[in-house]
Amino acid sequence: MERVTLVEKARVAKSGMSTYINQLLAPVPEDKFEVCRQEMAEWGTYLNDQEWVEILLQEEGHRIHDLVSWDVPFEKDEQGKLRVTRGRGHQNTGVVHCDGHKLMELLRDRLLATGVELRERSMITDLLTSDGRSPTSGEVVGAMGFHTRSRDFVAFQAKAMVITSGAIGLKLRIPFTNNLTGDGGSHSLPSWSQGQQPGVLFLCPPDVFREEVP
Numbered sequence: 711m712e713r714v715t716l717v718e719k720a721r722v723a724k725s726g727m728s729t730y731i732n733q734l735l736a737p738v739p740e741d742k743f744e745v746c747r748q749e750m751a752e753w754g755t756y757l758n759d760q761e762w763v764e765i766l767l768q769e770e771g772h773r774i775h776d777l778v779s780w781d782v783p784f785e786k787d788e789q790g791k792l793r794v795t796r797g798r799g800h801q802n803t804g805v806v807h808c809d810g811h812k813l814m815e816l817l818r819d820r821l822l823a824t825g826v827e828l829r830e831r832s833m834i835t836d837l838l839t840s841d842g843r844s845p846t847s848g849e850v851v852g853a854m855g856f857h858t859r860s861r862d863f864v865a866f867q868a869k870a871m872v873i874t875s876g877a878i879g880l881k882l883r884i885p886f887t888n889n890l891t892g893d894g895g896s897h898s899l900p901s902w903s904q905g906q907q908p909g910v911l912f913l914c915p916p917d918v919f920r921e922e923v924p
């Protein structure tokens with residue numbers, strides 16, 4: 711089995727946005743896929759990657775059932791079933807409710823139980839490339855940075871990397887985004903050569919761009 715290492719500049723389950731989640735897309739019945747897909751495309755002003763929307767609709771239910779089986783404390787109705795309500799901006803889709811802090815702590819325990827190695831307080835400042843160049847003509851082969859308490863240099867070699875460093879909270883004025891300054895994306899994006907696809911996710915609701923950001 712491959713070794714998986716999660717590198718985090720703060721503490722996993724306490725940093726970033728995920729701890730602020732309190733609603734998750736409820737499982738979508740198959741006969742509602744099409745109407746929900748259309749809703750997501752239109753309300754997402756066609757910015758959503760349509761292939762990923764399909765994957766989300768097909769797999770969300772399975773992931774919610776996984777979370778239920780891991781004892782995530784979702785709110786239940788009188789019959790003991792998941793309480794599904796209509797979330798803000800939802801029309802055909804629904805949401806289920808849970809406390810993001812508890813959810814993240816449970817997922818952290820789950821990661822540790824499955825043998826994922828956590829390297830916390832390690833802030834990544836650059837990617838390592840096979841030719842030592844940025845952008846590279848070769849491959850991204852790891853990452854480097856420093857320990858935020860000891861200030862020691864840290865470096866990681868990897869066969870494959872996924873970067874999920876969250877949104878740029880400060881610049882885009884998104885509230886409750888602990889520690890998200892955009893450094894993850896700004897350090898890592900230039901290293902990828904043209905044609906390679908970094909797995910960086912930015913949360914940029916269209917409304918944000920309508921505001922004047924000084």
Ligand SMILES: Cc1cc2nc3c(=O)[nH]c(=O)nc-3n(C[C@H](O)[C@H](O)[C@H](O)COP(=O)(O)OP(=O)(O)OC[C@H]3O[C@@H](n4cnc5c(N)ncnc54)[C@H](O)[C@@H]3O)c2cc1C
Pocket residue numbers: 717718719720722723724725726727728729730731732733734735832833834835874875876877884885886887888889890893894911913
């Ligand atoms: C207030 C608020 C409420 C929300 N509510 C909901 C909701 O109810 N339901 C919903 O589905 N979505 C909600 N969202 C959106 C959701 O939180 C995000 O889409 C999701 O959490 C993004 O997850 P992520 O893993 O990409 O990023 P994050 O959870 O932000 O994780 C990014 C991690 O990367 C780390 N990191 C960043 N830079 C570096 C670096 N250089 N080196 C090492 N580590 C680094 C950060 O410390 C952080 O822990 C909400 C967002 C906000 C802001």
